[in-house]
Amino acid sequence: MTAPVRIAQLSCGPEYSGVQQEINEAAKAVNGEIFFPDIALKDIMQNFNEFGLDVRSPDLKLTIARAKALVDGRVDADAVFIATCFRCAEAAIVRNELRRYIHTSSKLPVVSYSFTERTTAGTLLTRMEALTTIARRRALLARETQQGITLGVDSGSSTTKAVVMKDNKIVGTGWQPTTEVLKSAHDVIEHAIKEAGIKRKEVEAVGTTGYGRFLVGKEINADLIQEELTVNSKGAVYLADKQHGPATVIDIGGMDNKAITVQDGIPGTFTMGGICAGASGRFLEMTAKRLGVDITELGPLAMKGFSEQVPMNSYCIVFGTQSLVNALAAGSTREDVAAAACHSVAEQVFEQQLQEIDIKEPVIMVGGTSLIEGLVHAMGGLLQTKILVPKYSQYIGAVGSSLLASGFIKDK
Amino acid sequence: MTEYAPKNPGSVTKYIVVESPNITPSELAIRAYEISQGVIIKETCFGLAINGTEEEVDRLIAQLRTVDSDHIFIKDRGFLPGDPRRCRANLGGARPGFHGIEFETTVLPYISTGLEELRTRDAEGIPAPQNPLDRKKLDVYILKKLIETQEP
Amino acid sequence: MAKVFIYPTTSLILSDLVARYGHTPLSSAIAIRERIQTAGIESIPLQITPEEPKKGLRWAAVEVPSGVRGRMALYGPMIDTCDAAIIINDADLAFGCMGCARTNELVKYLIRQKNVPRLDLNYPKNEKEGIQFVAAIKRFLETLGGKK
Numbered sequence: 001m002t003a004p005v006r007i008a009q010l011s012c013g014p015e016y017s018g019v020q021q022e023i024n025e026a027a028k029a030v031n032g033e034i035f036f037p038d039i040a041l042k043d044i045m046q047n048f049n050e051f052g053l054d055v056r057s058p059d060l061k062l063t064i065a066r067a068k069a070l071v072d073g074r075v076d077a078d079a080v081f082i083a084t085c086f087r088c089a090e091a092a093i094v095r096n097e098l099r100r101y102i103h104t105s106s107k108l109p110v111v112s113y114s115f116t117e118r119t120t121a122g123t124l125l126t127r128m129e130a131l132t133t134i135a136r137r138r139a140l141l142a143r144e145t146q147q148g149i150t151l152g153v154d155s156g157s158s159t160t161k162a163v164v165m166k167d168n169k170i171v172g173t174g175w176q177p178t179t180e181v182l183k184s185a186h187d188v189i190e191h192a193i194k195e196a197g198i199k200r201k202e203v204e205a206v207g208t209t210g211y212g213r214f215l216v217g218k219e220i221n222a223d224l225i226q227e228e229l230t231v232n233s234k235g236a237v238y239l240a241d242k243q244h245g246p247a248t249v250i251d252i253g254g255m256d257n258k259a260i261t262v263q264d265g266i267p268g269t270f271t272m273g274g275i276c277a278g279a280s281g282r283f284l285e286m287t288a289k290r291l292g293v294d295i296t297e298l299g300p301l302a303m304k305g306f307s308e309q310v311p312m313n314s315y316c317i318v319f320g321t322q323s324l325v326n327a328l329a330a331g332s333t334r335e336d337v338a339a340a341a342c343h344s345v346a347e348q349v350f351e352q353q354l355q356e357i358d359i360k361e362p363v364i365m366v367g368g369t370s371l372i373e374g375l376v377h378a379m380g381g382l383l384q385t386k387i388l389v390p391k392y393s394q395y396i397g398a399v400g401s402s403l404l405a406s407g408f409i410k411d412k
Numbered sequence: 413m414t415e416y417a418p419k420n421p422g423s424v425t426k427y428i429v430v431e432s433p434n435i436t437p438s439e440l441a442i443r444a445y446e447i448s449q450g451v452i453i454k455e456t457c458f459g460l461a462i463n464g465t466e467e468e469v470d471r472l473i474a475q476l477r478t479v480d481s482d483h484i485f486i487k488d489r490g491f492l493p494g495d496p497r498r499c500r501a502n503l504g505g506a507r508p509g510f511h512g513i514e515f516e517t518t519v520l521p522y523i524s525t526g527l528e529e530l531r532t533r534d535a536e537g538i539p540a541p542q543n544p545l546d547r548k549k550l551d552v553y554i555l556k557k558l559i560e561t562q563e564p
Numbered sequence: 565m566a567k568v569f570i571y572p573t574t575s576l577i578l579s580d581l582v583a584r585y586g587h588t589p590l591s592s593a594i595a596i597r598e599r600i601q602t603a604g605i606e607s608i609p610l611q612i613t614p615e616e617p618k619k620g621l622r623w624a625a626v627e628v629p630s631g632v633r634g635r636m637a638l639y640g641p642m643i644d645t646c647d648a649a650i651i652i653n654d655a656d657l658a659f660g661c662m663g664c665a666r667t668n669e670l671v672k673y674l675i676r677q678k679n680v681p682r683l684d685l686n687y688p689k690n691e692k693e694g695i696q697f698v699a700a701i702k703r704f705l706e707t708l709g710g711k712k
Contacts, residue, residue: 008504012663013631016638018614021607035504041514041657058656059663062508085629090665117614117630416606425597429576487579488589490596490610497609507609508660509574515657516576519687522694523577529695530702538699544653544686 004033008077026124082112109134130229152402155212158254164196172196207401223408235400239390246360279348287341302374305335307343346378366396432483454493461493569646572658592661595638
């Protein structure tokens with residue numbers, strides 16, 4: 001067993017919300033160890049004054065002082081976890097500023113989260129896993145080319161994807177909606193292998209990611225079982241050929257959305273949202289169904305419309321759909337309605353997630369929703385930048401897994 | 413979810429903080445051990461943490477206070493002495509409450525002075541401190557002076 | 565003996581002086597002790613479970629952050645039962661139980677609303693203020709009855 005990753009906790013309120021135990025358990029599950037940076041009272045006052053963000057809450061003062069001790073190297077840590085109460089404005093400012101400060105002033109990977117009393121270890125697990133992976137596997141994440149023959153499987157909440165890669169090229173793919181997790185995985189693997197024109201036993205290393213990564217990984221004896229935050233950012237910069245310098249990766253998924261800032265292929269800060277279906281690919285699926293078009297046709301349809309023509313009163317998947325139905329009844333065109341649906345999803349992701357990270361160009365959109373042209377267009381409009389959608393972007397997790405898995409070939 | 417079974421329920425834990433020119437925490441600890449009669453005593457950097465039944469703890473405190481009453485301060489503690497959930501060795505850093513005590517320790521000498529003074533003086537004769545809620549208004553005479561000193 | 569709510573609720577100084585002059589200080593340690601000594605589901609470090617922020621709904625609405633409501637589950641009952649209160653108004657360095665400024669504002673407000681005898685002070689900054697501070701507390705506690 002390797003030594004646990006030492007995660008410095010900077011927080012206000014988790015003990016009083018009943019969620020400290022959940023934080024500890026999530027860290028423990030990925031061989032991490034939560035600790036609190038030790039500083040003296042005089043350092044608290046000095047660090048706090050030097051930082052210059054004049055908050056009232058003593059625990060936030062302590063949090064700021066501890067962050068400064070970490071950045072100054074007076075306390076050693078492998079990673080940083082920032083957690084404050086959801087709906088606290090004072091803490092939200094501190095959380096954001098500290099994340100930015102630690103990210104720009106140190107090499108420490110950092111993740112932040114605003115919790116409620118309902119936050120569970122399960123919710124925190126993917127974030128903690130990404131955090132410990134970045135801390136522990138920098139060498140693995142530094143990989144820029146795929147070697148040998150590798151298989152990557154992304155067992156997502158909506159769809160399951162597989163790719164076979166050979167000598168730095170994608171030679172086989174498989175895609176289908178997730179029904180039974182293992183059956184879907186086997187089916188897409190079979191398809192990808194067939195398309196690659198190889199035999200299963202020729203595969204030299206296997207990686208899995210996505211919600212079903214543990215189950216599928218165990219079933220197919222994967223060499224690498226890895227959460228999607230690190231895998232997708234790696235896959236995105238690889239496919240977009242932006243492996244050096246900064247980038248931002250946006251993945252609007254079936255169940256949750258990820259926004260990740262990447263530096264030289266390694267994730268820096270990231271957010272992961274997943275409470276509201278109105279900000280997910282599901283909403284666009286429902287819109288397509290209501291408009292009587294296939295999901296693949298929604299994007300081109302939206303490109304011909306103007307979202308401003310349709311009043312959307314809610315981001316909610318139920319009430320938002322109702323607004324679209326009302327608009328159709330009132331004579332709006334299908335094109336405008338499709339555009340409004342794309343804009344609604346993009347705007348919600350923009351407002352709730354993208355403002356929590358510092359967007360660095362190029363912005364790369366990945367995942368199945370990146371094929372919906374209207375959505376990419378709407379997001380580009382909000383961010384005022386041209387968004388890159390690399391080829392095979394819908395296979396992002398599978399490509400990232402396959403790429404990283406080739407790091408395990410020499411071990412065999 | 414793990415079930416939680418408390419240790420030593422019904423007992424009382426108190427901190428005894430010593431800020432004295434006359435006695436050190438370890439000397440106080442020795443005195444406490446001599447008269448402990450079953451009370452758990454743990455030495456800390458600023459004094460002692462003691463645990464026992466309420467009567468036992470009250471008895472010990474009453475005796476220890478006589479050692480140097482004006483320089484010994486006592487408060488309740490929720491956890492048992494040395495509880496791993498609050499221990500710096502396990503948390504990496506001090507529990508937040510420690511810094512609160514750290515701060516109040518800097519004020520204790522003034523409190524000791526007050527306690528000593530009140531042994532010989534009646535509290536009634538001592539002026540009340542400024543009420544922090546009274547927002548002081550500018551005295552009209554001071555305002556007049558300020559106006560007069562202004563350059564035309 | 566009167567039950568005296570102290571603010572900061574973690575204060576060694578107020579805890580000591582209230583007990584020294586014959587009354588019962590209501591401090592956060594008592595509320596934490598109740599939880600630490602009650603069997604239930606494990607929730608380190610304070611044995612405050614996610615149920616506590618729900619109990620806190622009695623004093624703060626659901627849009628108030630969970631950390632405030634969890635803390636109010638500790639202080640609410642103490643505010644409800646106290647006979648008097650001593651408040652140190654410049655307690656800017658009380659961490660942990662007193663670490664949230666929003667909770668602290670609410671606690672002070674609820675105490676003021678309750679209309680019990682109340683003493684407002686600042687920490688003494690020198691010996692003269694120390695004497696005034698202790699004398700004021702002694703006088704205040706004497707008006708509540710109990711031992712002289």
